[in-house]
Amino acid sequence: MENKIVIFSFTNIAKQIAKTLKMKNYHIIIIEEDEELAQNAKKSGYEVIQISLMNDDNIKSLHLDDSLIKGFFCLNNNKNTNLFVTLSVRHLYPKLKIISVSFASEDNKTISLAGADKIINPYEIGALRIFRLLHKPFILDVLDNILFSESNIEVSEITIKKNSLLDGVYLKDIQLIEKYNLILLGLQDKELSEKFIFYSSGINHKIDADDTLVVLGYSHDLKSFKLLLNNNHKQ
Amino acid sequence: MKEILVKVAYSLESSQTYYKTKHFFYELLEDVNSTKRKYFDFFMIFLVLSTVAILIYEVNHSLLPWLDTYETVAIIIFIIEWLLRFWVSSHSRRHIIEDYEKSQLLNQPYDWTISVKKIIKEKFSFVISPMSIIDLLAILPYYRPLRILRIFMLFRLFKILRYTNSIKQFRHVFIEKKFEFLTLALMFVMAVTFGSTIIFIYEGAGVNPNIHDFFDAVYWSVITISTVGFGDISPVTIQGRVATLFLVIGGMGVIAFFTSIVTTALNEKLLIIKEEKVMGEANALNDFAIICGFGRMGQILAEEFLKTKQKFLIIDKNNESFNHEKTQKLLTIEGDATDSTLLQKVGVANGASSIIAITDNDAVNLSIILAARAHNPSIYIIARANNVEIKEKLYIAGANEVILSSEVAGLVASEYIGQPVAFEAIDDILLNNEGAVMDEIEILDNSNYIGHKLQDINFENFNLTLIGVIDAQNRKNFKFNPKKDQYTLKVKDILIVIGFKESIIQFKIELLSKKLYKKRVKNGK
Numbered sequence: 001m002e003n004k005i006v007i008f009s010f011t012n013i014a015k016q017i018a019k020t021l022k023m024k025n026y027h028i029i030i031i032e033e034d035e036e037l038a039q040n041a042k043k044s045g046y047e048v049i050q051i052s053l054m055n056d057d058n059i060k061s062l063h064l065d066d067s068l069i070k071g072f073f074c075l076n077n078n079k080n081t082n083l084f085v086t087l088s089v090r091h092l093y094p095k096l097k098i099i100s101v102s103f104a105s106e107d108n109k110t111i112s113l114a115g116a117d118k119i120i121n122p123y124e125i126g127a128l129r130i131f132r133l134l135h136k137p138f139i140l141d142v143l144d145n146i147l148f149s150e151s152n153i154e155v156s157e158i159t160i161k162k163n164s165l166l167d168g169v170y171l172k173d174i175q176l177i178e179k180y181n182l183i184l185l186g187l188q189d190k191e192l193s194e195k196f197i198f199y200s201s202g203i204n205h206k207i208d209a210d211d212t213l214v215v216l217g218y219s220h221d222l223k224s225f226k227l228l229l230n231n232n233h234k235q
Numbered sequence: 236m237k238e239i240l241v242k243v244a245y246s247l248e249s250s251q252t253y254y255k256t257k258h259f260f261y262e263l264l265e266d267v268n269s270t271k272r273k274y275f276d277f278f279m280i281f282l283v284l285s286t287v288a289i290l291i292y293e294v295n296h297s298l299l300p301w302l303d304t305y306e307t308v309a310i311i312i313f314i315i316e317w318l319l320r321f322w323v324s325s326h327s328r329r330h331i332i333e334d335y336e337k338s339q340l341l342n343q344p345y346d347w348t349i350s351v352k353k354i355i356k357e358k359f360s361f362v363i364s365p366m367s368i369i370d371l372l373a374i375l376p377y378y379r380p381l382r383i384l385r386i387f388m389l390f391r392l393f394k395i396l397r398y399t400n401s402i403k404q405f406r407h408v409f410i411e412k413k414f415e416f417l418t419l420a421l422m423f424v425m426a427v428t429f430g431s432t433i434i435f436i437y438e439g440a441g442v443n444p445n446i447h448d449f450f451d452a453v454y455w456s457v458i459t460i461s462t463v464g465f466g467d468i469s470p471v472t473i474q475g476r477v478a479t480l481f482l483v484i485g486g487m488g489v490i491a492f493f494t495s496i497v498t499t500a501l502n503e504k505l506l507i508i509k510e511e512k513v514m515g516e517a518n519a520l521n522d523f524a525i526i527c528g529f530g531r532m533g534q535i536l537a538e539e540f541l542k543t544k545q546k547f548l549i550i551d552k553n554n555e556s557f558n559h560e561k562t563q564k565l566l567t568i569e570g571d572a573t574d575s576t577l578l579q580k581v582g583v584a585n586g587a588s589s590i591i592a593i594t595d596n597d598a599v600n601l602s603i604i605l606a607a608r609a610h611n612p613s614i615y616i617i618a619r620a621n622n623v624e625i626k627e628k629l630y631i632a633g634a635n636e637v638i639l640s641s642e643v644a645g646l647v648a649s650e651y652i653g654q655p656v657a658f659e660a661i662d663d664i665l666l667n668n669e670g671a672v673m674d675e676i677e678i679l680d681n682s683n684y685i686g687h688k689l690q691d692i693n694f695e696n697f698n699l700t701l702i703g704v705i706d707a708q709n710r711k712n713f714k715f716n717p718k719k720d721q722y723t724l725k726v727k728d729i730l731i732v733i734g735f736k737e738s739i740i741q742f743k744i745e746l747l748s749k750k751l752y753k754k755r756v757k758n759g760k
Contacts, residue, residue: 005652011641012621012622012623012641013641013644013645013648014645015623015641015645016641016642016644016645016646016649017645017648017649019645020645020646020649021649021652024649024652024653026652070652070653071651071652073648097651097652097655099648099651101644103531104531105535118648118651118655118658120644120647120648121644122640122641122643122644123530123531123532123535123640124535124666125640125643125644125647125665125666126532126593126619126638126639126640126643126644127532127533127535127536127539127593128535128539128665128666129638129640129643130532130536130591130593130617130619130636130638131536131539131540133617133636133638134524134545134589134615134617135543135545136673136674136675138675138705138710138729138731139673139674139675139731141713142673142702142703142705142713142731143664143665143673145713147646147647147650147661148646153715155654155657155660155661156654156657157654157655157656157657172695181716182716183700183701183702183716184700185657185660185700185733186660186671187656188656188659195659196656196659196660196663196670198660198663198670198671198700198733198734198735199700199733200671200698200699200700200732200733200734200735200738201670201671201698201735202698202738212656214656214657214660216702216716217716218715
């Protein structure tokens with residue numbers, strides 16, 4: 001069975017998200033009330049459900065608690081509709097991953113209050129991209145290289161299991177990372193906070209089970225590193 | 236005579252000191268953008284006001300001797316100022332040289348009278364210019380036999396006009412609204428003639444003891460129409476009172492009309508004055524960015540620019556967002572960025588290094604790109620596309636980079652699915668949040684690490700994570716995570732690091748300070 005992603009509203013940003021995720025082999029479900037947009041989405045080859053999400057029965061009919069649904073995107077161009085749908089979905093499905101769009105930084109707070117896990121502001125991202133083009137063109141190149149291009153450098157996250165080789169090791173003591181030609185960006189300790197701790201913050205954190213490391217490296221190095229962690233355990 | 240004239244002209248032309256002195260005084264007296272002028276103007280305004288104050292004091296006090304001296308000094312300064320202005324008003328020597336060279340070229344004998352005539356004509360036109368006449372009138376009353384003309388001292392107050400730029404602009408108000416003012420004057424004259432004739436016919440012939448002649452009638456009607464109404468002359472007959480009623484009603488109309496003309500004209504002018512000021516400031520800038528469109532994206536961009544102290548100018552059709560308190564200090568122009576004359580005025584061809592078209596209208600963006608490219612083939616153009624299909628067109632129009640905000644955001648958002656933690660890290664870096672940032676550090680030619688292996692730099696100590704190095708020779712060559720014991724640093728290599736801002740600043744200092752490094756070597760570290 002394929003993993004599924006539900007996208008509410010087939011807007012410009014939705015097209016891009018759907019396209020990218022489809023390439024990553026997700027099954028895309030578009031919720032779009034507007035006839036024309038729904039047709040467009042169908043033509044692009046996505047599964048389309050043509051309903052409004054302004055009432056709870058319709059939302060329930062989507063069965064968003066399906067464990068195969070990995071995320072719900074709320075991408076309507078209308079701020080109020082977004083807030084409404086985000087809140088309703090969050091209320092019905094407390095565990096679902098919800099990503100909402102925001103068009104003004106001032107609105108970010110309200111949208112998180114409504115229950116979005118993540119907020120995407122296309123204007124902010126676009127403006128910063130322009131800024132980098134002018135001032136940090138090399139950074140932009142490097143970032144694009146790592147994040148968005150087909151190059152073989154990747155960002156990857158590794159969740160530490162109990163008794164893993166890295167369980168109980170201090171951040172500064174990981175030699176393995178260097179051996180595999182990887183760069184450690186940092187980690188997230190779910191027990192402490194949702195916030196990401198950068199390696200360069202200088203904190204020497206002790207890694208334990210359920211921490212998630214974020215590493216940067218060539219795909220083949222990453223693969224062999226993950227294999228090593230999976231196959232070897234502490235005695 | 237001829238030879239002397241030509242010789243003097245040439246020696247002046249070739250003299251650096253002459254040129255410098257003249258330029259200095261030009262800046263001091265006439266150059267609008269000069270900072271020296273500001274101080275000079277303040278000084279002169281003070282001088283004018285103080286001499287006028289002395290004049291007022293003089294009316295019912297006997298003049299103190301030192302005040303007399305003060306007055307003399309002030310007058311001398313005024314005279315010197317006028318002479319200097321007379322000097323810098325035109326370049327006489329150039330006429331002589333031009334005419335002389337022309338005659339040489341045509342192999343004709345040089346007629347010096349032509350040049351002298353030209354010079355006299357130019358200087359004369361300066362002397363009779365309004366400002367020069369005001370200057371002269373301000374000096375004149377000092378001549379004792381002309382003490383009667385003391386009232387001309389007040390002309391010095393007009394001199395102040397000379398020292399304030401914006402007041403000059405108001406003169407244009409009257410020129411631009413000529414038609415309205417003429418209509419108004421006509422109305423006024425008609426009403427006054429009408430009123431004074433009526434009152435004179437009915438009350439002039441001894442009926443009203445206060446009206447002796449036609450001047451009294453005119454005086455009365457002007458006082459009435461302006462709604463001042465002293466009451467020293469008031470009508471005594473029914474006919475006169477009826478005329479008064481009409482005059483008063485008409486008078487209100489005249490005043491309302493006058494006020495509205497002046498206020499609207501000034502309002503319009505104020506905008507232009509502000510715009511000219513912004514353009515003046517923009518022209519003084521170098522290496523600045525022009526942001527076209529001050530929507531949400533423009534505002535975020537402006538904030539980033541402010542943080543890095545990048546100079547920029549904003550053009551937007553809609554001025555609503557300009558009224559925001561935050562934007563008051565920014566250089567903003569309300570106008571159409573697709574207007575190519577406007578772009579030229581703000582310096583798209585001189586001074587601006589980049590132009591950013593981020594309105595939410597693709598057609599407008601396209602038009603801005605074309606207009607900017609037409610004026611400046613080398614300017615760096617970034618444009619925003621709101622639609623995928625438009626992207627290609629904007630490149631064709633001449634944009635260097637096209638941003639499709641939904642595309643970038645889409646790529647970022649899809650990263651969140653699957654790898655939320657990695658996304659969090661990237662998001663922090665991408666959005667320049669208070670967390671760690673990714674930065675580029677160039678190895679300058681005086682750095683002490685040139686020729687050293689990467690392992691000689693202790694990134695750990697600076698809390699920096701090295702991502703890779705961009706090669707000095709080939710900027711496209713990004714070496715990801717190079718082996719620290721193998722890579723040797725060269726001049727102009729660029730290190731890409733992740734770290735907190737403070738660490739990066741520390742590190743940059745370290746790269747430059749030779750002493751520190753030597754000390755370290757000595758200590759065996």
